[in-house]
Amino acid sequence: AQKITQTQPGMFVQEKEAVTLDCTYDTSDQSYGLFWYKQPSSGEMIFLIYQGSYDEQNATEGRYSLNFQKARKSANLVISASQLGDSAMYFCAMREGLTSGTYKYIFGTGTRLKVLA
Amino acid sequence: DVKVTQSSRYLVKRTGEKVFLECVQDMDHENMFWYRQDPGLGLRLIYFSYDVKMKEKGDIPEGYSVSREKKERFSLILESASTNQTSMYLCASSPDFRPYNEQFFGPGTRLTVL
Numbered sequence: 001a002q003k004i005t006q007t008q009p010g011m012f013v014q015e016k017e018a019v020t021l022d023c024t025y026d027t028s029d030q031s032y033g034l035f036w037y038k039q040p041s042s043g044e045m046i047f048l049i050y051q052g053s054y055d056e057q058n059a060t061e062g063r064y065s066l067n068f069q070k071a072r073k074s075a076n077l078v079i080s081a082s083q084l085g086d087s088a089m090y091f092c093a094m095r096e097g098l099t100s101g102t103y104k105y106i107f108g109t110g111t112r113l114k115v116l117a
Numbered sequence: 118d119v120k121v122t123q124s125s126r127y128l129v130k131r132t133g134e135k136v137f138l139e140c141v142q143d144m145d146h147e148n149m150f151w152y153r154q155d156p157g158l159g160l161r162l163i164y165f166s167y168d169v170k171m172k173e174k175g176d177i178p179e180g181y182s183v184s185r186e187k188k189e190r191f192s193l194i195l196e197s198a199s200t201n202q203t204s205m206y207l208c209a210s211s212p213d214f215r216p217y218n219e220q221f222f223g224p225g226t227r228l229t230v231l
Contacts, residue, residue, distance in 0.1 A: 009157075033216040043205065045222035052217050091159065095216040103148055103167050103214045104175065109159040 003027065004094055006108035013082045014116050020067070021077040021111045023092035029053075032096045034075040035105070036066065039089040048090075051075055082115045089113075120144070121223040123208050129229045136195040138226050140208030147213045149191035150220065151175075151183060154205040166191055167214060198230045 005024045013019040025034065036048040051059045051066045059066040067076040079086055092108040124139035142149065148167050152160040152175075162175030164183040172183050180202060184192045191210075195202055205227050209220040 031216055033218070035219055037222075043225040043227070045207065045209075045220075047219045047221070050217065050219055093220075095218075103165060103173075104162060105150070105209075105211075105220055107152075107160040109157060 003106045004092055004108040006092055006111050008111045010112045012114050016081055018080045021090050023075045025073050025094050027096055029096040035093040036077045037091045084115050087115045121210055121221050123223040123226050125226050127227050130198050131231055134198050136198050138193040138206055140191045141189050142210040146210035148211045150209040151193045152207045200230050203230045
């Protein structure tokens with residue numbers, strides 16, 4: 001079973017509008033971390049935002065926020081006021097805690113976002 | 118600033134060649150990772166290392182081996198390159214095993230095997 005699911009292979013958004021990229025996860029661990037990365041066409045992976053499983057508040061970093069719904073096991077990325085430079089591939093990832101006995105990060109298949117002028 | 122560097126951005130090799138991909142991080146991180154990235158498949162873990170000389174197989178280790186003789190350096194080895202190993206290879210590091218640590222990525226190596 002997929003541990004990280006990103007159901008939107010591609011999305012379009014108009015410049016200056018907000019967009020939500022979906023991510024659902026599956027874990028039986030109580031302690032885990034959720035991450036979003038951006039990958040522009042240059043190929044580098046850029047860390048955007050982190051949410052811990054015990055964090056009560058949704059994480060925010062500038063125009064990025066993470067809509068964390070623990071009971072539904074979802075960790076959607078919200079980008080406000082989209083810019084042309086936001087066009088990129090976006091990956092959701094999870095790292096489970098000590099209970100799982102693994103050090104691995106698990107990535108989704110990504111969502112390609114295109115911002116339209 | 119954490120820096121993760123990879124030895125080449127682009128590499129072209131012939132089938133059957135032995136290929137070395139080098140990764141170096143400068144922040145004393147314990148964990149290092151090698152991924153390959155293919156369209157529609159996301160990032161798939163090949164191997165990771167949680168300490169010097171310690172390694173564990175990831176999801177797709179077949180055809181690859183790794184070496185970590187020093188903490189800062191993690192090498193990926195293709196013993197006999199094949200065309201189905203043409204891919205983007207990404208190296209990453211993280212401070213330790215705790216789940217709240219993000220990974221820091223290198224710029225990637227685009228490998229073509231002819």
